Structures are given as structure tokens and as C-alpha cells.
Amino acid sequence: xxxxxxxxxxxxxxxxxxxxxxxxxxxxxxxxxxxxxxxxxxxxxxxxxxxxxxxxxxxxxxxxxxxxxxxxxxxxxxxxxxxxxxxxxxxxxxxx
Numbered sequence: 001x002x003x004x005x006x007x008x009x010x011x012x013x014x015x016x017x018x019x020x021x022x023x024x025x026x027x028x029x030x031x032x033x034x035x036x037x038x039x040x041x042x043x044x045x046x047x048x049x050x051x052x053x054x055x056x057x058x059x060x061x062x063x064x065x066x067x068x069x070x071x072x073x074x075x076x077x078x079x080x081x082x083x084x085x086x087x088x089x090x091x092x093x094x095x096x
């Protein structure tokens with residue numbers, strides 16, 4: 001039973017690390033593409049820089065929100081593991 005609980009905890013830690021890591025990687029790639037397209041479009045039409053900059057910041061906020069949701073889910077799995085709770089409940093029900 002202890003090995004089973006330990007395996008669930010280790011797999012959950014691995015999953016949380018992957019969620020945070022992939023979220024950070026996706027956000028970094030998204031910001032790189034967003035910044036490149038902003039520079040390209042502002043070089044083509046300098047008179048539109050103010051409008052484009054406003055849209056850039058709105059999209060950057062949304063892009064950050066996606067990774068923050070991933071961090072929230074990873075923290076949920078780390079500190080309040082629903083998989084471990086369900087497994088322990090099943091073990092206690094089966095044993096009792």
C-alpha cells in the first residue's frame with residue numbers, strides 16, 4: 001500500500017512538473033512569435049504602432065493567463081491530490 005501511495009505521489013509530481021514546464025515553453029514560444037509579428041507589422045506601418053501595441057498587451061495578458069491556469073492546476077495536484085484521495089478511499093473501502 002505504501003508503494004502504491006508513493007507511486008501516485010511521484011507520478012503526480014512528475015505531471016505537475018510537466019504541466020508547468022510545457023506551459024512555460026508554450027508561453028515563451030507564444031511571446032517570441034507575438035513580439036516578432038509586432039515588430040514586423042510596426043516596421044511595415046509605423047502609423048499603426050499605438051493600436052498594435054494596445055492589442056499586443058491584451059494578447060500578452062491572455063497568453064500569460066493560460067500558463068497561470070496551468071500553474072494553478074499543477075499546484076492543485078501537488079497540494080490537494082485528487083488521485084491520491086480517490087485511491088486511499090478505494091483502498092479503505094476494499095479493506096473494510
